[in-house]
Amino acid sequence: MLDGGGAPKRLRKLNSFQKKFVIFAVEMDCPEFPIIPLFPVPLATLMEFAVWCSENNINGWDSIRSYVGAVVAWGMATSNQPDPRTATPHDERTWSKFVTNFPKVIGGPPPKVKLRLQPGHIESMFLDFVDGSWFDRRDRAVYLTLWYTSCRAGHVAPDAGDEHTLQHALRWDRIRFDPSLDNPLTVFLFFPSTKTRPMMANRPWFTAVGRVDNPDFCLVTQLRRHFLENYSGEPSDFVFTRDERDARYLTRTAFTEGLRLRLVNGGRHLGLDIDPRAWSGISFRKGSLQTAADNGTPGYALADMADHTTVDMTRRNYLGDTVSGRAARTAAIGGGFLGVRPLDAAPASLAEPPASQRHG
Numbered sequence: 001m002l003d004g005g006g007a008p009k010r011l012r013k014l015n016s017f018q019k020k021f022v023i024f025a026v027e028m029d030c031p032e033f034p035i036i037p038l039f040p041v042p043l044a045t046l047m048e049f050a051v052w053c054s055e056n057n058i059n060g061w062d063s064i065r066s067y068v069g070a071v072v073a074w075g076m077a078t079s080n081q082p083d084p085r086t087a088t089p090h091d092e093r094t095w096s097k098f099v100t101n102f103p104k105v106i107g108g109p110p111p112k113v114k115l116r117l118q119p120g121h122i123e124s125m126f127l128d129f130v131d132g133s134w135f136d137r138r139d140r141a142v143y144l145t146l147w148y149t150s151c152r153a154g155h156v157a158p159d160a161g162d163e164h165t166l167q168h169a170l171r172w173d174r175i176r177f178d179p180s181l182d183n184p185l186t187v188f189l190f191f192p193s194t195k196t197r198p199m200m201a202n203r204p205w206f207t208a209v210g211r212v213d214n215p216d217f218c219l220v221t222q223l224r225r226h227f228l229e230n231y232s233g234e235p236s237d238f239v240f241t242r243d244e245r246d247a248r249y250l251t252r253t254a255f256t257e258g259l260r261l262r263l264v265n266g267g268r269h270l271g272l273d274i275d276p277r278a279w280s281g282i283s284f285r286k287g288s289l290q291t292a293a294d295n296g297t298p299g300y301a302l303a304d305m306a307d308h309t310t311v312d313m314t315r316r317n318y319l320g321d322t323v324s325g326r327a328a329r330t331a332a333i334g335g336g337f338l339g340v341r342p343l344d345a346a347p348a349s350l351a352e353p354p355a356s357q358r359h360g
Contacts, residue, residue, distance in 0.1 A: 115278045
């Protein structure tokens with residue numbers, strides 16, 4: 001795993017959780033804190049790793065717990081190590097106290113947490129799209145893929161600085177139109193790995209998106225058009241590329257820069273001055289899940305869409321204020337009383353504003 005000098009070796013073969021732990025090990029390998037070889041890992045080191053994660057851009061206890069869980073699973077698989085969090089009653093008590101207190105110490109999300117996109121943002125960007133532009137047509141398909149699948153940006157635009165992420169990128173043989181390409185009602189998408197379930201970090205997950213009646217906002221329609229225009233007959237080619245004549249993958253940097261420019265330009269349609277630094281690929285994932293919640297999708301279904309282990313993870317990390325949406329549940333709660341039904345319209349203060357007026 002590590003060469004004699006303590007430098008990471010063959011790091012690209014590890015998943016993102018494991019790579020973080022190796023980097024942590026290299027940084028912390030000193031006479032006062034010797035942890036190489038990596039396993040078996042003691043409970044104290046596991047807690048040090050959690051603290052290190054919070055200081056290295058892994059925000060929120062749920063995310064940190066995912067990284068810790070992945071390290072535990074790795075140790076158990078490679079060295080037959082028992083779970084250090086529950087190896088003895090003392091370990092279990094110590095870890096329980098750590099779990100209780102650590103989230104209180106690290107606090108809430110830092111200011112740099114990205115904002116969620118709302119439908120009005122996407123509508124405003126699409127107003128500037130023209131059919132004659134290949135880049136506009138590509139980005140329409142990219143944005144709708146992120147919006148409807150709730151997948152991460154790395155599946156459509158991998159990080160150019162990390163070769164390992166290329167295996168996550170969407171390729172032509174990972175999509176299927178059903179019942180046929182000529183008249184599809186559904187598109188099925190296959191993603192070769194997931195980040196949200198540490199014990200299954202290299203396992204695949206699948207999703208499906210149905211057709212909607214507005215072709216401009218229909219992923220099935222736009223992905224079919226993108227396929228017909230760009231598929232060259234090689235199933236392993238990337239679905240989203242840099243140019244119509246450049247079959248290399250769309251990079252994360254190019255994607256993010258393009259998104260932020262489009263948001264700034266689209267802000268004039270909403271009467272907003274948009275700070276582009278507040279938005280990135282995760283904004284689609286946050287926005288799609290919150291919009292689904294606002295429109296009545298139950299929590300367990302949202303967690304399934306996001307490929308989360310628990311509903312609690314979905315609520316804490318991706319959903320915003322849902323108080324106003326609770327008024328719509330009045331019919332279900334009060335429906336058991338004889339002669340009780342909700343008013344036909346909710347008070348104006350609780351009504352959802354038009355999509356063109358929604359903003360960050």
